[in-house]
Each structure stands twice: as C-alpha cells, then as structure tokens.
Amino acid sequence: QKEVEQNSGPLSVPEGAIASLNCTYSDRVSQSFFWYRQYSGKSPELIMSIYSNGDKEDGRFTAQLNKASQYVSLLIRDSQPSDSATYLCAVNTRRLTGGGNKLTFGTGTQLKVEL
Amino acid sequence: DTGVSQDPRHKITKRGQNVTFRCDPISEHNRLYWYRQTLGQGPEFLTYFQNEAQLEKSRLLSDRFSAERPKGSFSTLEIQRTEQGDSAMYLCASSPPSGSNTEAFFGQGTRLTVV
Numbered sequence: 333q334k335e336v337e338q339n340s341g342p343l344s345v346p347e348g349a350i351a352s353l354n355c356t357y358s359d360r361v362s363q364s365f366f367w368y369r370q371y372s373g374k375s376p377e378l379i380m381s382i383y384s385n386g387d388k389e390d391g392r393f394t395a396q397l398n399k400a401s402q403y404v405s406l407l408i409r410d411s412q413p414s415d416s417a418t419y420l421c422a423v424n425t426r427r428l429t430g431g432g433n434k435l436t437f438g439t440g441t442q443l444k445v446e447l
Numbered sequence: 448d449t450g451v452s453q454d455p456r457h458k459i460t461k462r463g464q465n466v467t468f469r470c471d472p473i474s475e476h477n478r479l480y481w482y483r484q485t486l487g488q489g490p491e492f493l494t495y496f497q498n499e500a501q502l503e504k505s506r507l508l509s510d511r512f513s514a515e516r517p518k519g520s521f522s523t524l525e526i527q528r529t530e531q532g533d534s535a536m537y538l539c540a541s542s543p544p545s546g547s548n549t550e551a552f553f554g555q556g557t558r559l560t561v562v
Contacts, residue, residue: 375554377553428495432480
C-alpha cells in the first residue's frame with residue numbers, strides 16, 4: 333500500500349462546477365496535510381494546509397480532513413480553466429530531527445476544467 | 448522576489464559528468480529540503496537541513512549525491528558521475544523555524560537531463 337494515494341485522473345469538470353479531489357494516507361500518526369498545485373513543467377505551489385479534523389476554507393478552496401478515515405480532500409468551487417493543473421496531496425509522514433517535516437507526496441490528480 | 452530561488456533552471460549534461468545545483472531559501476527560513484521529482488510522480492524527499500546541519504538523508508541519496516549548506520543560508524546539491532537515471536526535476540523547499548506544522552515552499556526547480 334502506498335503511503336499517500338490519489339486517483340491520477342484526469343478529472344474533468346465544466347467551468348463553474350465544483351471539483352473534488354481526494355487523497356488517502358496510511359500512517360495514522362500523520363499530523364500535517366497539504367495540497368499543492370503544479371502546472372505542467374512548473375514546481376509545486378502550496379495552496380492549502382490543514383492540521384485538524386473538519387473543513388478549512390480559503391477563497392474558492394476548501395480542504396477537508398478526517399483522521400479517523402485517514403482521508404483528506406480538496407474542493408474547488410466555481411472551477412476556472414486556470415485551475416487546470418495537477419494537484420498533489422502531501423502528508424508529513426515523519427517529524428525530522430530539529431522540527432522539520434518529511435513530506436510524502438501522492439502521485440497527483442490531473443484536473444481539467446473545460447469551457 | 449523573496450521566494451525560494453534555484454539555479455540553474457535547466458541543465459543538460461553528459462553521462463559521467465558532475466553537476467551542482469544551488470538553492471537560496473526564503474531569507475527567514477532556517478529549514479531547507481531537497482526533493483526529486485520524475486515524470487508522473489510526486490516529489491520524493493532527498494535531504495533536510497536545519498541551519499547548516501544536515502539532519503536527514505534519504506536512502507535515495509546515493510554516495511554520488513552530496514548536499515551542503517555551509518553558512519546556513521544557500522544550499523548546494525552535487526551529483527557526481529551522473530547517470531541517465533538521475534534525469535529529473537530537483538526541487539528545493541524551505542520552511543520557517545517556528546512551530547511544528549510548518550508549510551514548505553518550493554523553488555522553481557532545476558530540471559536535469561543526462562544524455
């Protein structure tokens with residue numbers, strides 16, 4: 333079982349719709365969860381972080397965390413063509429000496445927002 | 448621009464040559480990470496610095512790879528005797544010193560092609 337699993341997609345949604353991206357993780361002690369957006373050929377860009385069960389909203393983005401189910405999701409409301417990218421789920425699988433976090437990434441879900 | 452900066456952005460080298468990449472983190476960030484990403488995969492953790500100390504190295508980091516952060520500011524990643532399997536995007540990230548659930552921000556990456 334992979335440590336962080338995502339459906340590779342592509343996930344196609346029409347413009348203006350809600351895009352729902354899902355991620356599951358295997359390590360129950362994970363504490364920090366992140367969503368990164370990555371455009372083709374570019375580096376990952378942090379868009380959301382979540383640490384507690386429940387929802388966290390930031391603009392059109394909502395991250396949802398359920399530690400009991402080991403599940404984290406990202407909702408994008410009013411999807412725009414500019415949201416078309418690969419969305420990477422990252423989980424801190426281990427605390428590093430000195431307080432850093434080792435992030436384990438999923439393979440990403442490709443989102444396509446169609447006109 | 449106060450983001451993470453990486454140089455060069457692209458590097459093409461012949462098999463067997465040595466290459467060195469540089470990363471300048473966000474100025475107030477004392478934690479610095481190197482990741483490697485191949486096509487269709489999420490980034491994989493390579494190594495971690497807190498200030499000038501290299502506190503963690505992945506098993507992915509073979510003896511041909513060495514990383515330094517001599518003054519606790521910029522970092523270099525050197526690959527000796529490059530192999531075609533080293534072709535990848537090399538990503539540097541940094542995070543601030545305070546707290547345990549800290550967000551990591553990536554640079555633009557260095558894309559290495561070994562021919």
